[in-house]
Amino acid sequence: MILVPLCVLLLAVAPAVAAAQPTADESPVTLRWHRVTPAVVEGKGWTDTEGDFDRFPARAKDDLRKPVWDLSQHSAGLSVQFVSDATRIRVRWTVTQDRLALPHMPTTGVSGLDLYANERGAWYFVGGARPTESPTNDADVIVGLSPTPREFRLYLPLYNGVSRLEVGVPEEATLRFVPSSKARPVVVYGTSITQGCCASRPGMSYTAMLGRRLDVPVINLGFSGNGKAEPEVARLLAELDPAIYVLDALPNLTPQQVDERMPAFIATIRAARPRTPIVLVEHLLYPNLRFRKEKAADVATANASLRRIYETRRQAGDRHITLVPSATLLGTDGDGTVDDSHPTELGFARMVDGLEPHLRRLLPKTQTSR
Amino acid sequence: MILVPLCVLLLAVAPAVAAAQPTADESPVTLRWHRVTPAVVEGKGWTDTEGDFDRFPARAKDDLRKPVWDLSQHSAGLSVQFVSDATRIRVRWTVTQDRLALPHMPTTGVSGLDLYANERGAWYFVGGARPTESPTNDADVIVGLSPTPREFRLYLPLYNGVSRLEVGVPEEATLRFVPSSKARPVVVYGTSITQGCCASRPGMSYTAMLGRRLDVPVINLGFSGNGKAEPEVARLLAELDPAIYVLDALPNLTPQQVDERMPAFIATIRAARPRTPIVLVEHLLYPNLRFRKEKAADVATANASLRRIYETRRQAGDRHITLVPSATLLGTDGDGTVDDSHPTELGFARMVDGLEPHLRRLLPKTQTSR
Missing domain, CATH: 2.60.120.260 (Galactose-binding domain-like)
Structure with a gap:
């Protein structure tokens, strides 16, 4: 039996036929x-x-x-x-x-x-x-x-x-x-990157990969271009009772918005969930920052703000907050994205390699997914 | 400056506008x-x-x-x-x-x-x-x-x-x-996988990645669904004078065709290029072979044939032929492809990790690309 070369079918025939599934058994x-x-x-x-x-x-x-609501109707x-x-x-x-x-x-x-x-x-x-x-x-x-x-x-x-x-x-x-799992999930809030752009298939988004690696339910609250850390979204997140919150919204916030919004966003969640781990993820170091000094400075400023917010909370006694540095989340060869910001599966795999140890450490030892 | 969330633009506006490039500077x-x-x-x-x-x-x-000719007009x-x-x-x-x-x-x-x-x-x-x-x-x-x-x-x-x-x-x-490089290139002959399906952008095909890693020109002769090891293609390959030939066509050949065609294909090249290294790449071990015994048997048969062809040539005194086993070329977690056969960038990166040491060893020590 020959393995079906689907790509070439698509070259030769009309679209509707071309897209037929590679069924080895047509009976x-x-x-x-x-x-x-x-x-x-x-x-x-x-x-x-x-x-x-x-x-x-x-x-x-x-x-x-409206954009947040509309995106919440995507099944990411x-x-x-x-x-x-x-x-x-x-x-x-x-x-x-x-x-x-x-x-x-x-x-x-x-x-x-x-x-x-x-x-x-x-x-x-x-x-x-x-x-x-x-x-x-x-x-x-x-x-x-x-x-x-x-x-x-x-x-x-x-x-x-x-x-x-x-x-x-x-x-x-x-x-x-x-039936869906009764285990406490990991909730990830963020941007298009969290939503899964640009995985080639749904199982390769970074939240899906984390779920498989950690054997834990993951709730994807990524909203493409709209991970803007608004109070109404924080209130929704605070309704949940997850094992961990992961906040990965920086690429959708200006450095100024990081300062203005993230402390209140975290405080809203923390007021409802005093001891639930909150993981703050730094802005990814996009591959071409090495060629664009101005853009690199913005990312550095946003990350410095996030680190100050993290340190302020720690100094105020919050022992359940973690910061994940972005230094290694996309690798160093520049090959992890399709367009300098959205990871491919190579980039997502690297993100998961970087995030997994932090989340594994924070998950309850007795956590079982079902 | 905020990093442009292109995914979301595409949700909100008409296609022509949506697809505008993320230009930070519109002046x-x-x-x-x-x-x-x-x-x-x-x-x-x-x-x-x-x-x-x-x-x-x-x-x-x-x-x-005709399909081979048509595909040769793709700029892969x-x-x-x-x-x-x-x-x-x-x-x-x-x-x-x-x-x-x-x-x-x-x-x-x-x-x-x-x-x-x-x-x-x-x-x-x-x-x-x-x-x-x-x-x-x-x-x-x-x-x-x-x-x-x-x-x-x-x-x-x-x-x-x-x-x-x-x-x-x-x-x-x-x-x-x-001007294009005068260095002797690596020539890779193969299937849709060689042509680059399914990289998210051209620079992430495995031939492009190999070229960057090895700092050598690479000629991509991948023909989607049509890497069928025909004599007329072998004669064309034999016209070239590369540093290495890589033959990666097994996914487009039935096990029987491997036996029938590959010895002659190799012999045609070898007759013209007596001492040029020829690298035979085994059929990738597609992720879902673990669930499909019949398909797995076909792949194993094809790989066994290729190994026999390799051993026959070695025993006949050809010291410039190499076999690359596929065992690690896609990893073992099953996550390297979009559709069980075509690698994503994660799969391509793993292929390059597996192929690079073989090719590096075979490249002339004095090779410089320009």
Whole structure:
């Protein structure tokens, strides 16, 4: 059997055909479709949402700036777990926006899904589903699996909303969704980088990678261009009771806004959660700062502000606040981003290498994810 | 100054506006455009090409299968070097195909350009240019550079052809193209993976990364889905006089085709180049082979065939042939690809980590690139 060279198919044929999934097995199979309900969605901070795959509660709509609200309807960081012995797994999903890709991020990351399976406690990539049209797609994720019961995790789109999601397996296969985890999650608040720009598929955003590495639920509260540390967002974060808060919003704040907003943002969370660890992440040292002195100075100023805020809190007796320096979060060779600010998977892997030890140290020793 | 959150711009505004480059400096500047001529294109094996940025000579057109010829008109692996003291660098380029992206590879990698600058002998990413329409785009790569003369390298699109390319700098800036290197190159023959699918930008294909790491010109002869080890392609490769041949075509060959074609392919090259190192690369161990026994068996069979071919040649006295095992080329966590076969930058970086020591050992000690 030859492994299907999908890239070339796309060169030769019409778009609709070209985008056909690389199914090695085209034999007709009767599938049974299992609809994903909110109770089994992992990575949601609130259950009282407008849509099943939204990230903020419906009641927050009027308080938030419109871009924040709109972005909260992207399914970034959400996933679904199920146990199945299926040899073939198909997905059918409906997105809320026509825009399936970004110029620097493919459809697979913006609007696609990808699947992992657990093997002896570790998660391994199984396959992905490519959207080819809006709003509804229906695509094989994997065919030819050996028929062993496995635990799967399906990651949802990073830069699109989802209004409906179903998993299809051959009718003779079993499929049981796993209720969402009751473990206290890690909550990450931030920018487009947190939201997952520019992972090639949802499972490779840095919050998803952290979740797999630490075996902990992660709530992605990244809002592209809008991680602006506003009081109404701080109040929402304070409603949660996570194991750790990670605040990674500096690239969306001017140095002045760091000074003006971050102390109050932290104070709001701290008032509600006196002993929950808060991790402050410095502004990434973007690759081309070495060539742009003015931009480099701004980043240095923002990071100096964050460090002062951190030190002020420590001196005031807050023992549950941590600062993660950015020096090594993107490596030093300049190759970690697509566009000087948004990491590729290489950059995200480096970020996770840098963040993981800090978070691992702060997680409760008894933490188990389920 | 706030760092521009491009992802969010794309959510809020119309496509044409959304895709505007993240120029921090919008002040009107009179630019002088410098057209790139074939004499300064790096990574071309032949000068007698139909288009300036083609990869095979025009006379090969009738010998080659049409898909191979068509793919040879993609500018994968080509780059251009220049020295400039410009504070702003803009590019204007015309592509040959309307399709600017693939479902699993963004426009930036398929049809975009990216720029590196040399600092004390190492190459660092400067910025990229995003195509937003077909056929011609005109975009800033970088603004706000400190005005020091630097050596730059501009990488061309991986999955599109280029019919015209110009570099624009402010009229008071100097710009001098550097003639293409006279050093013996590394020639890499292979599949979509070699061609660069699915790097997010051209400078992150594995051939481009190898070129920077080893400081050697690399000729990319990757043909998506069509690295089929045909005799007519072997004859073309044998015309070249490289420092090393790397043959990385197994994912496009059935196990049977490996047996049928690779010995003759190697023999054709060897007849012309008796002592040039030939590096055989095993089929990548795709992440989900662990879940698909049948597919895994095919890959194992293909790799066993390649090893037999390698051992037969060694036993026949060929001391200039090397085999690179695939065991570590994608890592072991399954996270190196977008779709189980095409590496992301994380996968490409791992491939380069695995390939680099073999190639470094084989390069002439006196090799200098210019």
